[in-house]
Structure formats: C-alpha cells, structure tokens
Amino acid sequence: MTTNPTRRTMLRALGSGAVAFRANSAFGATTAKPNIVVIVSDDHGYADVSAYDHPSEVKTPNIDRIAQDGVRFAQGYASAYVCAPTRASLMTGRYSQRFGFYTASDSRAGMPLTETTIADLLKKDGYATGAFGKWHLGLDMAHHPLRRGFDEFYGFLGHGGHDYFNLKPTEQKYDSIWRNEQVIEDTGYLTDNLGREAVAFIRKHEKKPFFLYLAFNAVHFPLQAPEATVKKYDTGNPKRNTLLAMLEHEDRAVGRVLDELKAKGLEKNTLVVFFSDNGGAKNNAANNGALRDFKHSVYEGGIRVPFLIRWPAKLRANMVFQQPVICLDVLPTVAAAAGASLPKDREYHGRNLLPHLTGNASGPVHDWLFWDGGEKKLAARNGRWKLVSNNGKAELFDVESDLGEKTDLSAKHPDVVERMQGALDTWRTGNAPRIRSAGGADEEDDEGGRRSKAERKKRQSERGKR
Numbered sequence: 029m030t031t032n033p034t035r036r037t038m039l040r041a042l043g044s045g046a047v048a049f050r051a052n053s054a055f056g057a058t059t060a061k062p063n064i065v066v067i068v069s070d071d072h073g074y075a076d077v078s079a080y081d082h083p084s085e086v087k088t089p090n091i092d093r094i095a096q097d098g099v100r101f102a103q104g105y106a107s108a109y110v111c112a113p114t115r116a117s118l119m120t121g122r123y124s125q126r127f128g129f130y131t132a133s134d135s136r137a138g139m140p141l142t143e144t145t146i147a148d149l150l151k152k153d154g155y156a157t158g159a160f161g162k163w164h165l166g167l168d169m170a171h172h173p174l175r176r177g178f179d180e181f182y183g184f185l186g187h188g189g190h191d192y193f194n195l196k197p198t199e200q201k202y203d204s205i206w207r208n209e210q211v212i213e214d215t216g217y218l219t220d221n222l223g224r225e226a227v228a229f230i231r232k233h234e235k236k237p238f239f240l241y242l243a244f245n246a247v248h249f250p251l252q253a254p255e256a257t258v259k260k261y262d263t264g265n266p267k268r269n270t271l272l273a274m275l276e277h278e279d280r281a282v283g284r285v286l287d288e289l290k291a292k293g294l295e296k297n298t299l300v301v302f303f304s305d306n307g308g309a310k311n312n313a314a315n316n317g318a319l320r321d322f323k324h325s326v327y328e329g330g331i332r333v334p335f336l337i338r339w340p341a342k343l344r345a346n347m348v349f350q351q352p353v354i355c356l357d358v359l360p361t362v363a364a365a366a367g368a369s370l371p372k373d374r375e376y377h378g379r380n381l382l383p384h385l386t387g388n389a390s391g392p393v394h395d396w397l398f399w400d401g402g403e404k405k406l407a408a409r410n411g412r413w414k415l416v417s418n419n420g421k422a423e424l425f426d427v428e429s430d431l432g433e434k435t436d437l438s439a440k441h442p443d444v445v446e447r448m449q450g451a452l453d454t455w456r457t458g459n460a461p462r463i464r465s466a467g468g469a470d471e472e473d474d475e476g477g478r479r480s481k482a483e484r485k486k487r488q489s490e491r492g493k494r
C-alpha cells in the first residue's frame with residue numbers, strides 16, 4: 029500500500045477513538061464505512077463458475093464480475109461438506125465444531141444463542157442488516173434471523189432445500205416463506221424473488237452502511253427452473269440442463285445486485301463476497317472440475333468451492349490469490365473493513381484477509397485448516413499436505429501437485445501422516461459434543477423440501493430396510 033505515514037497515523041487515531049462520523053471525516057468517501065454484501069451459493073460446483081476452469085456450457089457473467097473487479101481464490105474452502113455447519117461458521121467466524129454444530133441436522137437445535145453473529149457485530153456498529161434466502165441455523169423463533177442480529181428477513185428457516193415455485197404457507201412453519209416474523213404467501217421463482225428482495229434492501233438503505241446477506245438455496249435440490257430457461261440448454265443430460273438454468277437465474281440475481289450498487293454509486297465502497305457453502309452435489313449434476321468427489325465428502329470436491337471477493341476502493345482488480353482461505357475468514361475480514369471490533373471473550377478461528385490481499389502480509393493465511401463432519405469423515409490441511417481420514421483410514425495427498433487427490437502418499441510419508449493426525453486430534457479435543465436435538469435424519473435435513481407426513485414415514489421405513 030502507498031498510504032503515507034501521516035495519513036496512516038491519522039487513520040489509526042480515527043480507528044482507535046470513538047469517532048462515529050468517519051464517513052464525514054476529512055478523507056471523504058474513502059474512509060466511509062463500506063457496505064457489505066455476502067452472497068452464499070448452495071452446492072455450487074467448483075467448475076460451475078466461469079471465472080474458474082470450467083466446461084464450455086457454464087456461463088456466469090455476473091458472478092464473474094466479482095472476480096474481474098476483485099480477487100478470485102484458487103483455494104477457497106467451505107468449513108463443511110454440507111450446508112448448515114458452513115453457515116454457522118460464516119455467521120460466527122469460528123469453527124462450528126467448537127459449539128457442537130457438525131451436521132445439517134444440528135440446525136434443528138439451532139446455532140447456540142451464546143454465539144455472536146456477524147450481523148450482531150455490524151448492527152452494533154450502525155449497519156442496517158438484512159438476510160434473504162436460506163437460514164438453516166434454527167427452526168424456532170429464538171433462533172430466527174431477527175433474533176440473531178438481522179433487522180429484516182425474507183426466506184425460509186429450514187431445512188436444506190425449498191421448492192422454487194411453491195411459495196405457499198405449509199404445514200411446517202419453518203418450511204414456509206417468511207417476511208420478518210410472519211409467514212407469507214408469495215408467487216414467482218424463489219431465486220428471482222431473492223434478487224428482488226436484495227435490490228429493494230439496497231434501495232431502502234442506500235444512505236447508510238448496510239450488510240446484505242444473500243443466501244441463495246440455488247443450486248440445491250430440488251432441480252427446478254422455469255421451462256423457458258431450461259430449454260436454452262442442450263447438454264444431453266436433462267438434470268444438467270436444469271441445473272444450468274437454475275444457475276442462470278442465480279447469476280442474473282447477482283447481476284441485479286451489482287447493477288443496483290453501481291446505479292446508486294455504491295460500487296466502489298461495497299465489499300462483496302461470494303462463495304458456496306459446500307462442493308457441488310453429484311445428484312444435481314454439478315461439475316467440480318478436476319476435484320475429487322462431491323458434496324458430503326472431505327475430498328476437495330466436497331469442500332473446495334468458488335470463492336470471490338471484491339472491494340474496488342481497497343483491493344485491486346483481476347487478482348488470483350493462491351493461499352488457502354476458508355469461509356471462517358469472512359467475519360474477521362468484514363469486521364476489519366467495517367472497523368467493528370471483535371468480542372474479546374471468545375476465540376476467532378478465521379483471519380482478516382485484507383492485509384494478505386493488499387500485500388501487507390505475506391506467507392500463508394492459515395498454518396492449519398481442519399474439517400470434521402461428525403461422522404468419521406475428517407481432514408486437515410497444512411501447506412501442500414492434506415490428510416483425509418474416512419472411517420479411520422488415513423490418506424495423504426500433496427494437493428498442490430495432485431489437485432485431483434489421485435495418489436495416496438501416506439505409505440511414503442508416515443512422519444507427515446503422524447504429524448497431521450496429531451494436529452487434527454489436538455484440534456478435536458477443543459471441540460464440543462454434538463448439539464443435535466431429537467428427530468430427523470441427517471440426509472433428510474439436508475435435502476429439505478416439502479414432504480407430507482406420509483412421505484416422511486415411507487422414507488423412514490425405507491431407510492430402516494437399507
């Protein structure tokens with residue numbers, strides 16, 4: 029950075045003091061609190077963003093704009109291979125296992141109320157806060173977004189998926205569409221609606237700093253998209269055609285948000301983050317490119333995701349960042365950008381990425397990264413090494429030279445395996461027991477969608493026979 033010392037000193041003084049009017053300071057717009065937009069995509073394949081190495085049928089021109097005007101992470105990770113625990117880590121900046129949140133089903137109990145969310149922090153800092161889309165962090169009012177730091181909410185509380193066309197109130201309130209604290213009836217295509225709501229939120233709050241959390245359930249199951257869009261695709265695989273149509277609608281919604289920021293003159297001083305909550309899902313015909321496996325796996329295809337960040341006022345355009353980062357980093361990065369302080373009574377496992385992205389810090393962002401899905405599927409990352417442990421069977425990969433995790437090097441490097449297993453075990457001793465409450469199978473909680481009681485019973489009986 030080329031900031032001169034005098035300015036740096038003054039900025040520090042402003043940052044450390046109780047100066048609430050930084051937006052009006054002598055530095056003008058450059059020191060105004062940035063708006064924050066966090067966009068989460070769902071089950072989005074690593075190769076299903078055209079800013080990444082992708083098959084020719086994938087075109088995401090709007091999502092790509094975030095990369096063109098900012099940073100593309102080559103090694104961006106979700107903290108889990110399913111939806112809910114990643115969201116819990118995003119919201120808290122902490123490994124969700126620290127508070128017992130390991131699986132999709134743990135969302136039934138809800139993210140513990142002892143946790144402070146990114147929205148809590150920003151709201152306290154004067155931000156207008158809105159959540160639009162899939163919540164998946166609790167089904168009851170105590171865990172509702174409006175009790176977790178958000179001023180506004182449009183979307184559904186749980187579980188993993190939602191019908192994209194049927195937006196009528198249902199038997200299960202949590203599966204209905206809500207506006208703030210009320211169940212509502214809506215029409216249209218859910219992904220389009222989320223774009224509409226996000227744009228309305230920006231218009232409403234253009235004069236003050238805002239935090240927009242746009243959590244698409246696209247491109248999660250069920251595979252549904254407007255027929256006219258599906259017809260545009262001809263891959264030879266009907267599932268893939270529908271997924272691409274869903275993706276097109278999501279990309280358009282992202283485009284509407286970026287266009288609105290531009291139209292309001294907010295583009296430069298808005299920090300936009302985009303990432304997927306886990307890897308692409310096999311049953312949805314997602315494409316994870318060269319990565320091994322899919323959602324539900326600790327191989328790279330389950331956890332390495334498209335991950336982008338843009339903040340034109342501070343970060344340069346068209347940058348590719350090579351060090352591993354993880355969704356835990358979003359909260360500390362956003363807090364630093366906003367000048368919001370983090371509570372001192374808890375440990376944050378994410379890192380502020382800004383010094384790394386501006387060249388003020390070198391070396392790896394994280395020495396270690398860990399995964400534990402609560403079902404004997406574990407992983408650790410340290411430098412080029414990745415330890416994968418499925419049902420107690422350890423494998424070792426050099427993911428820098430072997431992106432597809434094809435060659436298990438555990439027999440060749442038993443010392444590395446031992447060291448990594450030791451670090452993983454130590455990390456796990458700091459984790460809490462699962463919070464999961466009674467009822468619901470993991471698989472079902474992840475799929476979500478609408479099922480009658482009879483359908484649920486039938487599925488449970490079928491599961492029993494397997």
Ligand SMILES: [Ca+2]
Nearest residue numbers: 070071111305
């Ligand atoms: Ca997901």
